Amino acid sequence: MNQPILAVSGVDKTFTMHLQDGQRLPVLHELAFEVRAGECVAFGGASGAGKSSVLKMVYGNYAVTRGRVILQGRGGAVDIATAGPRQVLAARRDTMGYVSQFLHCVPRVGAVQVVAEPLIERGIPAPEARERAARLLARLAIPERLWSLPPATFSGGEQQRVNIARGFITDLPLLLLDEPTASLDARNRDVVTELIQEKRAQGTAILGIFHGVEVRGAVADRVVDVELFAAVSGAVA
Amino acid sequence: MNDAQPLLEVRGVGHAYGDPSLSKHWGCRDVDLDLWPGEVLAVVGESGSGKTTLLGALSQRLSLTEGSIRYQTVDGKVVNLAELSEAAVRRLWRTDWGFVHQNPADGLRMHVSAGGNVGEPLMAVGWRHYGHVRAAAAEWLERVEIPVDRIDDAPVTFSGGMRQRLQIARNLVVSPRLVFMDEPTSGLDVSVQARLLDLIRSLVTELGLAVIIVTHDLAVARLISHRTLVMKDGHVIESGLTDRVLDDPQAAYTQLLVSSILQG
Numbered sequence: 001m002n003q004p005i006l007a008v009s010g011v012d013k014t015f016t017m018h019l020q021d022g023q024r025l026p027v028l029h030e031l032a033f034e035v036r037a038g039e040c041v042a043f044g045g046a047s048g049a050g051k052s053s054v055l056k057m058v059y060g061n062y063a064v065t066r067g068r069v070i071l072q073g074r075g076g077a078v079d080i081a082t083a084g085p086r087q088v089l090a091a092r093r094d095t096m097g098y099v100s101q102f103l104h105c106v107p108r109v110g111a112v113q114v115v116a117e118p119l120i121e122r123g124i125p126a127p128e129a130r131e132r133a134a135r136l137l138a139r140l141a142i143p144e145r146l147w148s149l150p151p152a153t154f155s156g157g158e159q160q161r162v163n164i165a166r167g168f169i170t171d172l173p174l175l176l177l178d179e180p181t182a183s184l185d186a187r188n189r190d191v192v193t194e195l196i197q198e199k200r201a202q203g204t205a206i207l208g209i210f211h212g213v214e215v216r217g218a219v220a221d222r223v224v225d226v227e228l229f230a231a232v233s234g235a236v237a
Numbered sequence: 238m239n240d241a242q243p244l245l246e247v248r249g250v251g252h253a254y255g256d257p258s259l260s261k262h263w264g265c266r267d268v269d270l271d272l273w274p275g276e277v278l279a280v281v282g283e284s285g286s287g288k289t290t291l292l293g294a295l296s297q298r299l300s301l302t303e304g305s306i307r308y309q310t311v312d313g314k315v316v317n318l319a320e321l322s323e324a325a326v327r328r329l330w331r332t333d334w335g336f337v338h339q340n341p342a343d344g345l346r347m348h349v350s351a352g353g354n355v356g357e358p359l360m361a362v363g364w365r366h367y368g369h370v371r372a373a374a375a376e377w378l379e380r381v382e383i384p385v386d387r388i389d390d391a392p393v394t395f396s397g398g399m400r401q402r403l404q405i406a407r408n409l410v411v412s413p414r415l416v417f418m419d420e421p422t423s424g425l426d427v428s429v430q431a432r433l434l435d436l437i438r439s440l441v442t443e444l445g446l447a448v449i450i451v452t453h454d455l456a457v458a459r460l461i462s463h464r465t466l467v468m469k470d471g472h473v474i475e476s477g478l479t480d481r482v483l484d485d486p487q488a489a490y491t492q493l494l495v496s497s498i499l500q501g
Contacts (some may be wrong), residue, residue, distance in 0.1 A: 018489030019496060060478060062485040085464045085478040086273065107431040121442075 003072055004034035005095075005174050005205040006058065011067030011081070012231065013053055026231030027053060031067070033224045037173065040196065040206040042220035045227040051209045054226060055176045057081075058207065059098045060088035071095055071174070093122065096174040099167030101182060103151055103159040110148040111137065115165040122170065129169075136165040140191055157183050168195050175199060177208030181215050193218050242309050243271040244415060244447050245295070250304035251471075252294040264290030265471045266303070274414070275445040279462035279479060281452055281494070287471035288451045289419060295449060296336060296417045297326055311414065331361050335408030335416040339423060341400035344407065345392045351378060351403055352388040358411045377406040381436060398429035402436065409440060418450040422457060434460050455498055459483055467491045 011031040017023045027050040035041045043051040056062035057080070058069055064081035071078050073095040078087050092098075097118075109117075115133035120126055137147060140161040146154065151162045160183050167175070177196075181189045196219045200206060210216040216223070251266035265287035272278055280288045293299035295306065297318060306318045311333065318326070330336075338344040345354050355374040356364075364370050375385050381402040383395075392400050401421060408416060421437070422430040438461045441448055452458055458465050458479055465482045467475040467490065475488040486492045 015485075016487070018492045022489075056484070061480050063481060063487060085481075086276075088478055088481075089463060108435050 002036050004036050004070075005072050006035040006207065007068070007070040007072075008033050008054075008058070009068050009070075011054075011057065011069065012065045013050060013057060013062070014065045014231065028226070028229050029231040031226070031229040035174070035205045035207050037203045037205050038200050039222070040200055040208070040220050042216045042223050043207075043209050044223045044225040049226045049230060051226050052178055055098070055178050055207065055209065059096065059176055060091070061098075073173070095172055096176060097167050097170055097172045098176045099164055099178060099180050101160075101178050103163035103166075107152065108150055111142065111151050111154075111162050112147045114151060114162060115169055118166060118170045132169060133165065136169055137162070139195075140165055141188060157185065157188070160184060161188060164192060164195070168199065171202065172204070174205045174207065177206065177210070179209050179211045182211040189215060242313075242315065244274050244276075244309050245270075245272040246307040246315075247271070247295065248305050248307075250291070250294055250306065251302050252290050252299050253302040254290075261302070263287075263302075263471050264299075265294065265468070268304070268473055270466065270473075270476070272415070272447050272449065274447055276464065277441055277446075277448045277450065277462040279450050279452060279458035279465045280468060281455060281458050281465055282468035283453060283494075286468040288453075288468045290471070291468065292417055292419055292449065292451045296334070298336075331358070332411060333414050335411075335413040337401075337404055337408055337416060337418040337421045339420040341392065341397070341404045344404040345400060347393045348391050350389045350391055351383065351395070354392060354403055355406045355410050358407060362411055373410065374406075377410050378403075380440070381406045382432075396429075397425055398433060401425065401433055405433075405437065405440070409444065409446075412444065413446070415447045415449075418448060420452055421450070423452070423454065437461055455483060455494065467494070 009032045011028060013028040015025040015027065017025060031054065033041065043054065045051055053062055057064050060080050060083065067081060069080040071080055071091055073091055075094070078091055080088060080091065112130050112133045115137060116126065116129035119129035119132065134147065142158060142161055146158070151159050154162065164180050181192050184192065193215055196206060210219065247268060247270045250268040252264045253261040254264055255262050268291055270278070280291060282288045290299065294301055301319060307315050308318055309315050336344065352371055352374040355377050356370040359370050359373060375388055378385050378388060383399055383402055392403050395403065422433050425433060434457060441461065450462065462479045464477065465479040466473050467482065467488065469490045475482060475486065475491045482491060483495055486495050
């Protein structure tokens with residue numbers, strides 16, 4: 001009865017580089033895996049194997065060349081591979097969140113507001129959203145004097161923690177994590193590990209790329225080795 | 238309002254310049270699109286790609302040579318714009334639609350006070366009480382971050398960024414449902430641009446506006462739009478979710494555009 005929240009099957013990803021005479025760059029072939037509620041699945045494989053590309057395809061950020069990416073939302077299943085823009089936006093609002101490697105800064109918006117925005121967009125009253133944002137920022141050791149400042153001027157590690165807070169503040173069924181701990185010190189890495197474990201305990205399905213085996217070992221139930229699905233690369237006639 | 242219906246349904250739209258009996262020059266052609274309430278659509282492309290012609294055709298400022306545009310009115314009826322009387326179209330402009338020009342001087346009355354520029358659209362829809370009009374104008378100046386003590390000054394005395402913010406207030410004061418924007422940030426300094434974009438972004442979200450914004454600047458499209466259309470030689474060559482179009486462009490021309498961005 002435990003239906004997967006995410007079921008990826010038969011997925012190919014090929015980049016066509018029109019600026020290099022239409023050269024085709026096959027990356028993945030027949031990729032298949034599933035993620036269920038409360039489960040944390042980590043990607044393995046060398047840099048360049050296509051781990052980030054898979055996350056981006058699931059999020060609708062990269063086109064899927066072939067195959068199915070079935071996401072089980074509260075309102076039914078949607079195939080992200082073929083869904084239109086409005087369906088993808090609805091899935092991002094209601095079903096899946098994404099923490100990228102870098103914070104895409106919105107100019108002039110303060111850190112608390114940056115973190116609270118995903119809640120406000122989903123109808124949580126602004127004072128409550130900001131209160132929850134402040135708690136998360138405190139937990140991630142962002143000094144209170146920075147909360148009202150735009151994160152553009154923060155250090156790399158601080159920006160990444162703001163980014164993590166923004167990604168973790170919502171309660172969505174699926175959370176996609178692209179190296180959330182890459183630029184963090186040991187103490188903050190532990191906080192993020194705890195946050196991931198709490199999400200899992202609440203039933204969130206997590207799919208991620210984790211920097212370092214230590215974090216991966218602490219959070220992941222299974223590893224999907226993306227290299228097993230590598231497309232035949234090299235010279236493609 | 239019916240959210241299950243698009244606000245605007247555009248099918249096979251084309252506009253040809255010049256005498257149609259002679260050889261036609263198509264400014265844009267074969268354009269299909271749906272725009273939903275609350276959605277921001279960016280139209281990107283280089284100059285000459287047809288994006289401004291498309292905006293003109295959609296906003297009824299240029300005639301349709303081909304195709305149809307259906308619009309869902311505030312009471313949920315779907316009308317064919319070509320069949321509306323001129324009076325009905327003028328009424329839409331007063332109540333339902335706005336147009337933000339690249340050059341604020343094209344959308345403002347430059348020698349009328351800022352308060353007058355914002356109050357005039359309200360009077361056109363029947364506001365009569367001077368005190369109420371002035372209070373509403375003052376509130377809108379504040380929302381677009383123009384000091385209220387400038388309410389009696391004419392925009393001719395304003396900076397470029399202030400003029401553009403005033404034009405936005407003049408357009409939004411009647412709570413339109415659909416706003417067309419033609420390169421609204423392109424004449425401005427970078428810092429002024431960022432402030433204006435942030436302002437547009439928050440007003441659009443707050444008011445649930447549908448917007449069609451023409452821009453040659455992909456960063457503008459990324460910051461404020463949900464969906465993007467890429468135009469070249471009068472045709473839409475790629476469209477989709479904005480971040481998908483910009484991060485994994487499929488068409489050769491879109492790949493060229495994206496790869497031409499200077500990394501800041």
